[in-house]
Amino acid sequence: MADPRRILILLAHPVLERSRVNRRLADAVKDLPGVTVHDLYEAYPSMNIDVKREQALLLEHDVVVLQHPFYWYSAPAIIKEWLDLVLEHGWAYGQHGKALAGKLALNVISTGGPDFAYRPDGFNRFTMRQLLAPFDQTFHLCQMKYLAPFVVHAAMRVETDEDIKPHVRAYAALLASLRDGTLDLNQAMAAQRLNDGAFTPQPAGNA
Amino acid sequence: MSDSILFQALIYLAAAVLCVPVAKRLGLGSVLGYLLAGVIIGPDVLGLVGNAGHVMHFAEFGVVMMLFLVGLELKPSTVWQLRRPIFGLGGMQVAGTAALVTGAGLALGFSWQVALAVGMVLAMSSTAIVLQSLGEKGLLKTEGGQASFSVLLFQDLSVIPILAVFPLLAAGAAVVGAPAQGARPGWLQGLLILGAVGLIVVAGRTVVRPLFRFLAGTRLREVFTAFALFLVVSIAWLMQQVGLSPALGTFLAGVVLAESEYRHELESDIEPFKGLLLGLFFISVGAEIDFHLIAEAPLRIAGLLVGVIALKAVSMLGFSRIFKLDRPARWLVSVGLSQVGEFAFVLISFGQASAVFGDEVAKPLVAVVALSMLVTPALFVLLERVILPRVTAGAAKREHDAVAHDDAQVVVAGFGRVGQVVARMLRMSGFGVTVLDLDPEMVDLLRRLGQKVYYGDASRLDLLVSAGCEKAKLFVLCIDEPDKSMEVAELVRRHFPKLPILARARNRQHYIRLWTLGIRDIIRETMGSSLELSEHALRNLGVRAHTAHRIANRWRAHDEKALLDMMKFVGGPDRNAFFAEARKAMENFEKTMREELQGTTGQPDKGWDNESLRNEANARFAAVQAQAAKASESSTTTSTT
Ligand SMILES: Cc1cc2nc3c(=O)[nH]c(=O)nc-3n(C[C@H](O)[C@H](O)[C@H](O)COP(=O)(O)O)c2cc1C
Numbered sequence: 044m045a046d047p048r049r050i051l052i053l054l055a056h057p058v059l060e061r062s063r064v065n066r067r068l069a070d071a072v073k074d075l076p077g078v079t080v081h082d083l084y085e086a087y088p089s090m091n092i093d094v095k096r097e098q099a100l101l102l103e104h105d106v107v108v109l110q111h112p113f114y115w116y117s118a119p120a121i122i123k124e125w126l127d128l129v130l131e132h133g134w135a136y137g138q139h140g141k142a143l144a145g146k147l148a149l150n151v152i153s154t155g156g157p158d159f160a161y162r163p164d165g166f167n168r169f170t171m172r173q174l175l176a177p178f179d180q181t182f183h184l185c186q187m188k189y190l191a192p193f194v195v196h197a198a199m200r201v202e203t204d205e206d207i208k209p210h211v212r213a214y215a216a217l218l219a220s221l222r223d224g225t226l227d228l229n230q231a232m233a234a235q236r237l238n239d240g241a242f243t244p245q246p247a248g249n250a
Numbered sequence: 251m252s253d254s255i256l257f258q259a260l261i262y263l264a265a266a267v268l269c270v271p272v273a274k275r276l277g278l279g280s281v282l283g284y285l286l287a288g289v290i291i292g293p294d295v296l297g298l299v300g301n302a303g304h305v306m307h308f309a310e311f312g313v314v315m316m317l318f319l320v321g322l323e324l325k326p327s328t329v330w331q332l333r334r335p336i337f338g339l340g341g342m343q344v345a346g347t348a349a350l351v352t353g354a355g356l357a358l359g360f361s362w363q364v365a366l367a368v369g370m371v372l373a374m375s376s377t378a379i380v381l382q383s384l385g386e387k388g389l390l391k392t393e394g395g396q397a398s399f400s401v402l403l404f405q406d407l408s409v410i411p412i413l414a415v416f417p418l419l420a421a422g423a424a425v426v427g428a429p430a431q432g433a434r435p436g437w438l439q440g441l442l443i444l445g446a447v448g449l450i451v452v453a454g455r456t457v458v459r460p461l462f463r464f465l466a467g468t469r470l471r472e473v474f475t476a477f478a479l480f481l482v483v484s485i486a487w488l489m490q491q492v493g494l495s496p497a498l499g500t501f502l503a504g505v506v507l508a509e510s511e512y513r514h515e516l517e518s519d520i521e522p523f524k525g526l527l528l529g530l531f532f533i534s535v536g537a538e539i540d541f542h543l544i545a546e547a548p549l550r551i552a553g554l555l556v557g558v559i560a561l562k563a564v565s566m567l568g569f570s571r572i573f574k575l576d577r578p579a580r581w582l583v584s585v586g587l588s589q590v591g592e593f594a595f596v597l598i599s600f601g602q603a604s605a606v607f608g609d610e611v612a613k614p615l616v617a618v619v620a621l622s623m624l625v626t627p628a629l630f631v632l633l634e635r636v637i638l639p640r641v642t643a644g645a646a647k648r649e650h651d652a653v654a655h656d657d658a659q660v661v662v663a664g665f666g667r668v669g670q671v672v673a674r675m676l677r678m679s680g681f682g683v684t685v686l687d688l689d690p691e692m693v694d695l696l697r698r699l700g701q702k703v704y705y706g707d708a709s710r711l712d713l714l715v716s717a718g719c720e721k722a723k724l725f726v727l728c729i730d731e732p733d734k735s736m737e738v739a740e741l742v743r744r745h746f747p748k749l750p751i752l753a754r755a756r757n758r759q760h761y762i763r764l765w766t767l768g769i770r771d772i773i774r775e776t777m778g779s780s781l782e783l784s785e786h787a788l789r790n791l792g793v794r795a796h797t798a799h800r801i802a803n804r805w806r807a808h809d810e811k812a813l814l815d816m817m818k819f820v821g822g823p824d825r826n827a828f829f830a831e832a833r834k835a836m837e838n839f840e841k842t843m844r845e846e847l848q849g850t851t852g853q854p855d856k857g858w859d860n861e862s863l864r865n866e867a868n869a870r871f872a873a874v875q876a877q878a879a880k881a882s883e884s885s886t887t888t889s890t891t
Pocket of ligand 1: 056063153156858
């Protein structure tokens, strides 16, 4: 058996103090063995990203998780800044940029819209995987394995710890399987998303 | 017992250790401390030391070392730059003073030979005292300091021809050869001098450096020190052999080595020796003073003393005026060089030996010379505390540096805590920066740290011009004192209307004054740090870093807006209207901030807020649910029917 993978969670939420989903998700996994939660907005309040430090962190880990709310079908600004500055040519990509080759990457996302909205016939018109194509290709260019996202849909419906519990459990389980290498990577790359039993509003029969 | 070397050393050292710190504490400078120490241990007070003459001889070497160090601090280019004050002003001072004294001597009924000899003696000033004092007070690099230095250098140079002339003045004596040089014919002498000087220059450039490198490689500090001493001593000896002043020779050597990488090591190696020997020299001057003679004819001696000092000072005021020194510089050279110096002792004893004059002239002369040196530190205190502040515009105590380069893109005025950061950041970003500052200690300190800073009052037009204001792209005004800052701002606005000014404002009044002058780029000096402090306070209280940062940013923006709102009414005819508007702007600001921070009009950064979205989504969900419920109700009804 290979060594357990080390997981770096890049948490990006500009007002985490007002978050319902992401705060709970992060709290739930931050103490898991092999997991480092790196709170970007806390580390760089003025978005002055320390590239050297970020690159060192990347090298120390095997899995990169971008955890953030879905904002305008993408990520909060600091993620973009992070990608722009940290994934340097000649380091992360390009002829001599192999620093990240072989590592895994995925998005962990909360969205306001319910899952059925992210369908060709839903009002968001595209699937999550389609909308995440820029991330997919970014990590692909860095020769990383981009896995399907873990998505918490209908985040607005989350009011209590109880509401989030299934997601927290699923998230922790996902991280554990990533860490321990029990996840089938080929399947994970091909899947629509990595959580099942996502919290979606059931129009009928709700207790 | 009292003659043993140890005992002598004990007395000298004890006197120095006791007197010098006290004198310094009293603000009198170390030179006066040494002189007083000499008086106290001298034959007329405690009588602990006998004839100090032989000590003096030895101690004169301190002067030699001092000139070596002075040379080390000067680059050849600087000496070249100073050629005008050296030969012009220096020459005029020596010749003029000698002529004036000769006239006075003739009037007092002395023969012209004696009068001329005394004139040349009294033309000398004390290199040791003046340079030491100027150095201590940080005045050496100023215009007046440079002029003083130049004149002293010329005096040292002129000792050689004076020594040659003395024997010719001797009553009837034709062949009392000056030591060392009399025996050789003139052309040979000239050749020897050229050779010796050439040797110093060439050896300084070629042999000495590799030798230093080799010695430094051994890592034996004392060997390095020994070599430094050897260098100075050997040059002094060589100079003596060819009949040049040793001080001059070592000075030259210093200049040659000024650009070597071992300059600082040399400096720190020689420095303590120089200090001690000079101290010893001053002590022996103090001990030399014949108080019996003074007691016998106090009025005569006092009159002579005052006469000599007044004559030297007043004539120098005139000379320096001819050479267009500015006012503070004129006073500095004139009062500073008004004493008679250590070379006078040399010349007096030589004059006696050559039978130019006898004891009846020599004895009071020695007393006057020694007393003039004794009062010099007091004159410096007078100069520094009373004269210079009067003759200098503003409170500057010091002359202004000649600003060397005028290709600066940015001129920064004020190199305090603010200016330093600004200047360094600009410099490191590749901009040419000239910095002007008025605090001599700060300038010296920063210079020593390798910063390019010029001592100068930025409120002087000529200095602004030489700092490059005509070509500069930006003037950054970092002076903290509002009045001074305004003075400079006005000057720059008036004379360089196209030069943009970026100003640091000390407080709101200062801000308004700058604004009134038409300056718009004004930074309040405490704004940045108060915001940062608040931001960190918020973080310490558990507010998220990014949120705290945004609060501070918003604060800054609103505060700035309030200030600008206020500024619209600055300078209007109605002062009350201004205050009314100012109050309104403040109130607006506070209201906005309070509302934002306390969430009365919704949270700031509304874009990140999903409350309204949530309400809408949940309402829609409830509607969907209700519809579903109705549908299921109707379906149950149908099934029952
Ligand atoms: C600026 C902004 C943009 C958003 N854009 C989207 C979006 O494009 N699609 C979507 O489903 N939800 C969107 N939402 C809703 C957020 O995804 C949702 O509020 C968030 O996932 C809740 O997570 P949290 O409780 O951790 O803040 C947006 C919310 C904000 C504030």
